[in-house]
Amino acid sequence: MGFEQTKWVWHNGQMVAWDEATLHVSAHALHYGTGIFEGIRCYETASGPAVFRLDAHLDRLLASAAVYELELGYSREELTEVVGQVIERNGFASCYVRPICYFGSHSLGLHAKACPVEVAVLAWPWAPLLGAQGQQQGVRITVSPWVKFHSRMMPTTSKACGQYLNSILAVRDAYKRGFDEALLLDSDGNIAEGPGENLFLLKDGKLFTNDESSSILLGITRDAVMQLAADCGYTVAVRKLRLEDLLTADEAFFTGTAAEITPIREVDGTPLSQGRCGAVTRKLQEHFNAVVHGKNPRYHHWLHFVSAPVEKLANAAD
Numbered sequence: 001m002g003f004e005q006t007k008w009v010w011h012n013g014q015m016v017a018w019d020e021a022t023l024h025v026s027a028h029a030l031h032y033g034t035g036i037f038e039g040i041r042c043y044e045t046a047s048g049p050a051v052f053r054l055d056a057h058l059d060r061l062l063a064s065a066a067v068y069e070l071e072l073g074y075s076r077e078e079l080t081e082v083v084g085q086v087i088e089r090n091g092f093a094s095c096y097v098r099p100i101c102y103f104g105s106h107s108l109g110l111h112a113k114a115c116p117v118e119v120a121v122l123a124w125p126w127a128p129l130l131g132a133q134g135q136q137q138g139v140r141i142t143v144s145p146w147v148k149f150h151s152r153m154m155p156t157t158s159k160a161c162g163q164y165l166n167s168i169l170a171v172r173d174a175y176k177r178g179f180d181e182a183l184l185l186d187s188d189g190n191i192a193e194g195p196g197e198n199l200f201l202l203k204d205g206k207l208f209t210n211d212e213s214s215s216i217l218l219g220i221t222r223d224a225v226m227q228l229a230a231d232c233g234y235t236v237a238v239r240k241l242r243l244e245d246l247l248t249a250d251e252a253f254f255t256g257t258a259a260e261i262t263p264i265r266e267v268d269g270t271p272l273s274q275g276r277c278g279a280v281t282r283k284l285q286e287h288f289n290a291v292v293h294g295k296n297p298r299y300h301h302w303l304h305f306v307s308a309p310v311e312k313l314a315n316a317a318d
């Protein structure tokens with residue numbers, strides 16, 4: 001699924017038609033990656049589209065903007081409103097939402113201080129990153145020859161445009177070698193994360209994941225899964241993870257907004273959980289799916305309901 005269904009984009013304070021949401025080739029962000037962004041999912045629920053953990057995503061967006069000294073010029077309340085408007089205006093029942101804030105065109109000196117700050121919110125329907133089949137049956141991953149950049153090189157807890165070149169190299173290498181996804185180690189040889197996902201593993205009934213000391217982005221899905229795992233009676237230990245921990249794990253899975261919960265069934269030819277999705281991973285997927293689709297009232301506070309999905313709009317026009 002591409003952008004064909006997106007008719008409207010919010011750009012610098014206005015809702016504009018898709019074709020008008022453009023920027024100049026001299027934009028600072030195009031040359032140096034000086035922008036920050038978020039990746040958010042909106043799910044279909046019985047009460048209309050609902051954005052999952054919008055508050056947490058906006059917190060991270062604002063924190064990333066502060067690191068790179070991008071003054072958004074819009075409050076979190078305004079951005080909350082805009083996200084809802086973009087979903088509603090496009091008539092999406094469910095979609096992926098991409099707010100982005102970047103330095104526009106003024107000069108190409110490295111210090112972007114006089115460049116205007118532009119803000120856009122884009123949305124489109126997007127299937128699970130590693131495919132519906134990958135999500136059901138698990139993915140085959142490979143340890144990347146590319147090392148995850150250390151958090152002292154760039155703040156890994158920020159979601160900045162230029163930082164993703166590291167992930168892009170890892171994904172490209174993994175695809176070329178016939179794998180579904182890459183796994184990056186940190187500069188000490190510990191597991192860091194996937195190019196766009198955090199990692200969990202299960203060993204002897206206990207879940208493990210790592211943290212920012214392994215140069216990861218602190219995923220919002222990771223945080224949700226830690227809470228949902230506790231509901232299912234699992235403890236989650238946060239510690240550095242070695243590749244041996246993964247290779248001897250009973251189960252492993254990736255988490256991320258785009259990938260949701262995707263089982264890992266093989267690491268460089270070594271099968272995990274007999275080469276299938278493990279039972280605990282499946283249980284967490286089911287719990288997660290119920291939560292994001294509004295079927296678990298305990299987690300309604302994680303959902304930001306958007307008032308009118310396309311069906312309701314169509315009926316209103318009748």
Ligand SMILES: Cc1ncc(COP(=O)(O)O)c(C=O)c1O
Pocket residue numbers: 039167193194195196197198216217218219220221222255256257258
């Ligand atoms: C590098 C990286 N790690 C982890 C994640 C997972 O984060 P989240 O669950 O907040 O989407 C992402 C996706 O945003 C990512 O790009």
